[in-house]
Every structure is written in C-alpha cells, then in structure tokens.
Amino acid sequence: GAGVSQSPSNKVTEKGKDVELRCDPISGHTALYWYRQRLGQGLEFLIYFQGNSAPDKSGLPSDRFSAERTGESVSTLTIQRTQQEDSAVYLCASSVRRPAPQETQYFGPGTRLLVL
Amino acid sequence: QKEVEQDPGPLSVPEGAIVSLNCTYSNSAFQYFMWYRQYSRKGPELLMYTYSSGNKEDGRFTAQVDKSSKYISLFIRDSQPSDSATYLCAMSGTGNQFYFGTGTSLTVIP
Numbered sequence: 643g644a645g646v647s648q649s650p651s652n653k654v655t656e657k658g659k660d661v662e663l664r665c666d667p668i669s670g671h672t673a674l675y676w677y678r679q680r681l682g683q684g685l686e687f688l689i690y691f692q693g694n695s696a697p698d699k700s701g702l703p704s705d706r707f708s709a710e711r712t713g714e715s716v717s718t719l720t721i722q723r724t725q726q727e728d729s730a731v732y733l734c735a736s737s738v739r740r741p742a743p744q745e746t747q748y749f750g751p752g753t754r755l756l757v758l
Numbered sequence: 759q760k761e762v763e764q765d766p767g768p769l770s771v772p773e774g775a776i777v778s779l780n781c782t783y784s785n786s787a788f789q790y791f792m793w794y795r796q797y798s799r800k801g802p803e804l805l806m807y808t809y810s811s812g813n814k815e816d817g818r819f820t821a822q823v824d825k826s827s828k829y830i831s832l833f834i835r836d837s838q839p840s841d842s843a844t845y846l847c848a849m850s851g852t853g854n855q856f857y858f859g860t861g862t863s864l865t866v867i868p
Contacts, residue, residue, distance in 0.1 A: 646801070677858075682766065682860060683860055684762065684764070684846065684857075684858035684859050684860045684861060685802070685846065685848075685856075685858035686858075687855045687856060687857075690854045690855075698854045698855075700854075700855070701855065733801055733802075735801070746804045747804065747856075748801075748803075749800075749801025749802050749803065750801050751799065751800055751801055752799075752801055
C-alpha cells in the first residue's frame with residue numbers, strides 16, 4: 643500500500659532562492675504535519691493541518707516559511723529566500739484524525755535540503 | 759533549557775544485550791510519551807506509546823515512564839542487528855504539538 647511520499651528526496655539550492663517541498667499523505671488521512679530535522683537535533687514541529695480547519699502555524703520559524711494544503715490532499719511547504727540555516731531534512735507525516743499519540747503518525751522519507 | 763533532553767550516543771552493544779535508552783523532560787504538563795525508531799534515510803516509525811506513568815511491554819520492548827522524576831526509558835531485550843537505528847523519544851500534552859528528543863543512535867553488533 644502507498645505510504646506518505648515526499649518530493650524531491652534531495653534538493654540543493656543557493657542562498658536566497660525559493661524552494662517548494664511536496665507531501666502526498668496517505669489517502670483518507672485528515673491530519674498532516676510538517677517537521678524539520680536538523681543534524682544532531684530532534685524533530686521540530688512546523689505546521690499542522692486538520693481537514694478544512696485553520697492550520698496551526700505556531701511552529702513556523704519565520705515568515706519566510708509557509709505551507710498550504712487543499713482539503714485532505716497534497717501539501718506544499720515553501721521556503722522563501724533560503725538561508726544556510728534552513729539546511730535540514732523536512733519530514734511530513736499524516737494520521738487518520740487529529741493529533742494524539744495513540745493516533746499513529748505515518749512519516750514520509752523526508753526531503754533533504756541543502757542551502758549553499 | 760530544551761523541552762526534551764536525550765543523549766545522542768552513539769551507543770554500540772553486542773547482539774543479545776539489553777539496551778537502555780532514556781529521555782528527561784522539563785514540562786510537567788506532558789501526559790503522553792512515545793518512542794520512535796528511525797532507520798537511515800527513512801522517516802520515524804512509532805514503536806510504543808504510554809499514557810502517564812507506568813510500564814508498557816510489547817515483545818522485546820518495554821517503555822517506562824516516571825512522571826515524578828520527569829524521566830522515560832525504553833528497554834530492548836535480546837537486541838538484534840536489525841534494531842540498529844536511531845531511537846527518538848517524543849511527548850505531548852493536550853495541544854497539537856509533539857516534542858521530540860534529538861535521538862540516540864544505536865548499533866547492535868552481530
């Protein structure tokens with residue numbers, strides 16, 4: 643069965659350029675999360691979508707970061723004017739319902755972003 | 759102070775050993791405690807979840823939570839080379855966010 647997929651798997655960009663990362667959640671999953679995983683650090687919550695409700699953007703580190711999701715389908719995370727400190731693995735996860743530890747989050751393989 | 763502290767290791771053990779992985783946390787509002795396993799170049803996968811204090815066992819894995827000490831542990835019995843991975847603890851309260859540790863890298867040597 644199809645799991646969470648992310649594209650691209652790797653992205654190298656120059657400082658100052660914009661990048662767009664894509665996440666395809668598992669079909670039927672209403673909740674979707676974006677995380678950032680920097681080298682040697684834990685997963686850092688970025689944003690959460692639940693169905694058609696307003697997203698929880700409380701984890702976005704700056705206004706250069708934004709994300710969209712249409713309904714319960716694909717989500718895109720956009721980073722504008724990338725900086726070297728944006729280099730990280732960006733992970734997407736989806737779950738059937740609202741976030742709860744017993745509601746398993748299924749993670750994608752991540753997009754490895756390197757900003758030169 | 760970080761919300762969650764976890765020793766990054768690396769930890770290297772012989773096959774068959776008992777492995778102990780630990781995290782400490784600072785937020786007394788955390789109620790849910792999870793352990794994830796992450797293989798190289800893969801996303802994390804949920805291993806175990808525990809609510810409040812106590813122990814939970816699943817096969818070779820035991821999760822332990824001590825809320826009074828703000829300390830959680832994952833024990834792996836009879837460790838196997840296939841257990842070699844990074845183990846992340848995570849916890850949450852009543853909100854949408856999950857707080858993750860940095861992960862401990864484990865290698866089980868055949």
